[in-house]
Amino acid sequence: MSSSASTSAPSARVAQLSTWQVFRAPLLVGIVAAAGLVFGLFGDGMWDGLCWLGLSVPILLSLIYSAGWNFGSQPGSQDVQVDA
Template sequence: MRRSVSKADGPNLARHYRSVWDVFRAPLLVGLVCAVGLGLALVGDGIWDGLSWLALSLPVGLAAFYWHRAGRRR
């Protein structure tokens, strides 16, 4: 039997349901950008190399951003 959760139960018991798209939207976008970056690295030289470096640096930049942000909350 399911018990309904109310705001009186406290903030830890409140449930927020997300769709699959809400959960996986950002990781799929980062993966797509990385795949494009890998493809650009294979295409040629010059501007393509710069674009591939930019695309492949996205996960590193995001990790540094969220690591720094998590450190400020403490």
């Protein structure tokens, strides 16, 4: 009985992330989106293309992560426990 309790318990070792590690990606996405908004103010032509590119990055990232796509993981590599 004690062996099943120890396997289902979460790991006691929790990774501690620094502030930079936590906010690095959201800060980068925010800077890209803000740059897209600024590029939209400059004019037509190339600036419009940069505006679309900058503003599409947060939308694309939200679609990728809301769909739950796992790039780089092997199919069937998730641990699934079936109760018998």
